[in-house]
Amino acid sequence: MARLVVLGGGVAGHTTATFAARWLGSEHEVVVVTPNAKWNWIPSNIWVGVGEMKKEEVTFDLAPVYAKAGITYRQAKAVSINPEGGESSDQPFVTIEYTSADKAGQSETIEYDYLVNATGPKLNFGATPGLGEGSQLGEHTVSVCTSDHAVHAFEKLTEAIEKMKAGTRQKILVGTGHGMCTCQGAAFEYIFNIEHELRKAGVRDMADIKWISNESFLGDFGMGGLHLKVGGFVVSSKLFAESLFAERNVEWIIGAHVSKVEEGKVHYELLDGSTGEEEFDFSMLIPPFAGVGLKAYNKAGEDITDTVFAPNGFMKVDANYNAGAYENWKASDWPKTYQNPTYKNMFAAGIAFAPPHIISKPMSSPNGTPINPTPPRTGMPSGIIGKTVAHSVCALIAKGENAHLHEASMAKMGAACVASAGKGVFTGTAAAMTVYPVVPDFEKYPGTGRDTNYTFGEIGLAGHWIKHILHHLFIYKAKLNPGWTLIPE
Amino acid sequence: MSKKKIVAEETNFQKNDAFNLTMIPGAFARKMRTCLIWQFIRFITINIKMIIVVGKSH
Numbered sequence: 001m002a003r004l005v006v007l008g009g010g011v012a013g014h015t016t017a018t019f020a021a022r023w024l025g026s027e028h029e030v031v032v033v034t035p036n037a038k039w040n041w042i043p044s045n046i047w048v049g050v051g052e053m054k055k056e057e058v059t060f061d062l063a064p065v066y067a068k069a070g071i072t073y074r075q076a077k078a079v080s081i082n083p084e085g086g087e088s089s090d091q092p093f094v095t096i097e098y099t100s101a102d103k104a105g106q107s108e109t110i111e112y113d114y115l116v117n118a119t120g121p122k123l124n125f126g127a128t129p130g131l132g133e134g135s136q137l138g139e140h141t142v143s144v145c146t147s148d149h150a151v152h153a154f155e156k157l158t159e160a161i162e163k164m165k166a167g168t169r170q171k172i173l174v175g176t177g178h179g180m181c182t183c184q185g186a187a188f189e190y191i192f193n194i195e196h197e198l199r200k201a202g203v204r205d206m207a208d209i210k211w212i213s214n215e216s217f218l219g220d221f222g223m224g225g226l227h228l229k230v231g232g233f234v235v236s237s238k239l240f241a242e243s244l245f246a247e248r249n250v251e252w253i254i255g256a257h258v259s260k261v262e263e264g265k266v267h268y269e270l271l272d273g274s275t276g277e278e279e280f281d282f283s284m285l286i287p288p289f290a291g292v293g294l295k296a297y298n299k300a301g302e303d304i305t306d307t308v309f310a311p312n313g314f315m316k317v318d319a320n321y322n323a324g325a326y327e328n329w330k331a332s333d334w335p336k337t338y339q340n341p342t343y344k345n346m347f348a349a350g351i352a353f354a355p356p357h358i359i360s361k362p363m364s365s366p367n368g369t370p371i372n373p374t375p376p377r378t379g380m381p382s383g384i385i386g387k388t389v390a391h392s393v394c395a396l397i398a399k400g401e402n403a404h405l406h407e408a409s410m411a412k413m414g415a416a417c418v419a420s421a422g423k424g425v426f427t428g429t430a431a432a433m434t435v436y437p438v439v440p441d442f443e444k445y446p447g448t449g450r451d452t453n454y455t456f457g458e459i460g461l462a463g464h465w466i467k468h469i470l471h472h473l474f475i476y477k478a479k480l481n482p483g484w485t486l487i488p489e
Numbered sequence: 490m491s492k493k494k495i496v497a498e499e500t501n502f503q504k505n506d507a508f509n510l511t512m513i514p515g516a517f518a519r520k521m522r523t524c525l526i527w528q529f530i531r532f533i534t535i536n537i538k539m540i541i542v543v544g545k546s547h
């Protein structure tokens with residue numbers, strides 16, 4: 001019997017564990033270690049953050065789902081990995097610390113034959129003073145990265161709306177809270193959902209809404225932007241995004257590294273080296289992401305964290321980490337199997353893998369401050385990578401260490417992103433975007449780096465319907481309801 | 490004196506220099522975004538395209 005331990009029960013980890021459990025059957029064991037009792041469909045947190053959905057609609061209990069799938073569930077967080085085993089045995093193991101109420105703080109070790117690290121991001125609030133280190137909710141600003149954050153964001157937004165109704169003008173600032181943030185898409189969705197809600201509440205004219213982000217141009221989205229076919233033209237996402245901002249009267253500050261947040265004010269540095277301040281009454285700033293801080297030790301107990309993890313805390317995989325300058329970057333730098341190069345029974349899936357480099361053009365201010373988005377690893381790539389890794393682990397278990405590993409490079413993978421711009425069956429709209437591939441391949445597609453037949457975007461009610469359907473479909477799938485394997489990632 | 494001709498969807502151009510340099514959808518483009526028949530057609534088209542992209546990615 002082999003044991004697969006999956007760290008993290010988010011989009012990638014849940015996909016890996018559920019497929020692996022199904023394919024391996026009861027002959028082998030799948031263990032999931034994840035700190036939360038509930039699964040969260042994170043993209044719908046945006047709707048929780050504007051009060052259009054309740055927290056209960058975007059979360060469900062994990063325990064019954066894992067019981068149904070025959071998966072051993074530990075409500076705990078992984079602390080460290082010993083890939084060579086310890087003093088008494090060569091069997092690799094992870095050390096976990098329970099987070100469930102009954103065992104909180106207790107430690108345990110779990111031996112494994114295969115390990116998948118799908119621990120996603122640490123929300124690195126501490127990177128920017130005043131962003132919310134400690135409170136984990138945002139100190140002066142709010143966040144929508146977890147369902148609890150989104151509930152808190154809605155409370156604060158409601159207060160701002162009440163003030164507007166009482167005749168007090170409000171400044172709303174939404175975007176990224178550091179020069180090295182990713183996930184601009186989430187902030188983009190949130191700002192337009194707020195704009196929509198303010199119109200619905202009849203107070204749009206009482207609000208000044210502003211975007212602040214580390215993108216060097218609007219519509220970069222951490223992917224270096226994209227080119228879309230619109231009305232017979234192939235246009236940059238810059239024009240697409242700027243058009244929406246202008247239409248909705250949302251101003252923007254771009255190329256901004258938020259260096260400090262105070263009560264009602266952010267300080268920022270721009271790509272040209274100048275600095276500025278922006279006041280706000282309500283602000284949602286996405287924190288930068290880092291690895292969750294897992295440690296690794298060799299058999300002698302020496303710290304080998306640097307061997308297993310990149311400096312940003314994400315796990316090293318089969319990527320080319322020595323690509324050098326931007327001019328040398330290639331699509332082939334991106335990982336295919338997500339296997340750790342040192343310990344072949346270890347994989348990383350979703351946000352937890354260390355990308356070879358960013359996708360957008362690297363930029364920094366004359367003061368040397370890097371201001372560029374880090375690469376997004378959105379839901380669809382995270383799910384596909386999770387399933388690919390499950391395939392590989394199952395093949396290794398069934399056929400031995402020479403088994404063929406499955407591949408899913410982000411340079412050969414597309415992503416469908418539907419950014420909601422307001423909820424409502426007949427009044428809602430969303431920007432439905434598809435990009436293929438996520439990482440541009442200028443050798444294959446000279447010019448835009450992508451296949452413009454499958455890289456498109458448009459705004460409308462249809463996108464909103466798709467977003468709504470995806471919400472129900474993915475929660476249905478994650479609950480392992482009948483036919484779940486037929487729903488694509 | 491000639492009468493003012495206000496085109497609602499064009500007023501934002503003047504609100505900000507950056508707005509002035511981009512494109513803003515006119516009344517027809519806006520209407521089509523919530524026109525049920527057109528959006529139903531777009532719904533089918535976008536879904537087909539997305540399914541192809543999902544297929545190419547697996």
Ligand SMILES: Cc1cc2nc3c(=O)[nH]c(=O)nc-3n(C[C@H](O)[C@H](O)[C@H](O)COP(=O)(O)OP(=O)(O)OC[C@H]3O[C@@H](n4cnc5c(N)ncnc54)[C@H](O)[C@@H]3O)c2cc1C
Nearest residue numbers: 008010011012042043077078119120186350351377378379
């Ligand atoms: C507000 C918001 C909106 C978004 N909207 C979209 C969208 O519309 N479309 C889209 O494609 N993507 C969207 N994304 C991105 C998407 O949510 C992520 O790509 C996806 O969740 C990444 O999956 P993951 O499994 O790598 O990480 P996660 O889903 O974050 O899962 C990581 C899991 O690991 C657990 N964990 C953390 N530390 C440990 C530890 N030490 N040990 C064990 N487990 C641990 C976490 O609790 C979590 O359960 C959005 C993100 C945000 C924040």
